[in-house]
Amino acid sequence: xxxxxxxxxxxxxxxxxxxxxxxxxxxxxxxxxxxxxxxxxxxxxxxxxxxxxxxxxxxxxxxxxxxxxxxxxxxxxxxxxxxxxxxxxxxxxxxxxxxxxxxxxxxxxxxxxxxxxxxxxxxxxxxxxxxxxxxxxxxxxxxxxxxxxxxxxxxxxxxxxxxxxxxxxxxxxxxxxxx
Numbered sequence: 001x002x003x004x005x006x007x008x009x010x011x012x013x014x015x016x017x018x019x020x021x022x023x024x025x026x027x028x029x030x031x032x033x034x035x036x037x038x039x040x041x042x043x044x045x046x047x048x049x050x051x052x053x054x055x056x057x058x059x060x061x062x063x064x065x066x067x068x069x070x071x072x073x074x075x076x077x078x079x080x081x082x083x084x085x086x087x088x089x090x091x092x093x094x095x096x097x098x099x100x101x102x103x104x105x106x107x108x109x110x111x112x113x114x115x116x117x118x119x120x121x122x123x124x125x126x127x128x129x130x131x132x133x134x135x136x137x138x139x140x141x142x143x144x145x146x147x148x149x150x151x152x153x154x155x156x157x158x159x160x161x162x163x164x165x166x167x168x169x170x171x172x173x174x175x176x177x178x179x
Contacts, residue, residue, distance in 0.1 A: 023121045023137050025145035030118040030170050034097060035069055036108050037089015043081040044072060048131055051088045058090055061106060063099065065090025068160035071113075087111065091159070113157065117173045119145050122166045130167065131160075138169035146171060 036058065040050045047070055055068065073085040087109065092100075100110045119142050123134035135158075146153060152174040159168040 021123065021137070023123060023141050025119050025121050025141050028118055028120045029115055030120060030172070031113040031115040033069070033113045034092040034110070035087075035089055035112065036063060036065070036092055036096075036100070036103050036110050037069070037087055038108060040086045040088055041082070042084065044076055044084055044086065044135075045132075047086055047088055048128075054089050058108070061099070061103060061108075063090065063096050063103065064093070065096065066093055067091055067162070070158045070160075072156045072158070113155070113172075116154075116175065119149075119151065119171045119173065120168060122168045125160070125162060125165045125167060134167045134169065138167075142169060142171045146173070 038050075038054050038057075040047055042050075051068060051070065058065065068090050069088065071087040073087075074083065076084050089108070092110075104110055121138045121141055123130060123138060125131075139156075145151075154172040154174040157170040157172065159170070161168065
């Protein structure tokens with residue numbers, strides 16, 4: 001009986017985490033982001049700690065941003081873990097844009113992503129495990145969709161919106177692959 005209760009409890013917990021969520025991929029125009037952050041090289045599984053450090057540094061500089069982001073440049077299936085490159089930080093609030101020169105002087109990178117076609121999916125943030133489960137569910141779905149449409153990937157980005165309780169996974173599409 002105890003085994004059944006534990007099994008049911010575990011099943012409810014993984015359901016709550018979103019393991020069974022259906023994550024539709026949809027085409028949208030995304031971007032128009034101004035961002036501030038720092039670059040990171042290493043296993044993508046370790047970017048969470050680095051992201052927290054970057055967030056603390058930005059907070060100390062008076063920047064709180066709209067939401068966190070991660071841009072992932074390399075496919076970890078093709079690039080050794082220690083060579084995977086990313087850029088993490090926060091999307092700049094309109095009121096923080098005036099601080100860009102100060103931020104650059106403090107060693108932060110300021111960048112932007114223009115509006116462009118993308119394939120998008122989202123996943124709920126329910127615990128720290130959401131940051132591991134979400135990518136495991138999202139990227140295969142986005143990759144299948146892109147392959148079905150014959151789209152080439154340009155850039156992978158994740159937006160972490162704690163206020164809305166969701167991670168948005170964005171696979172930007174190379175313009176010349178859209179027919």
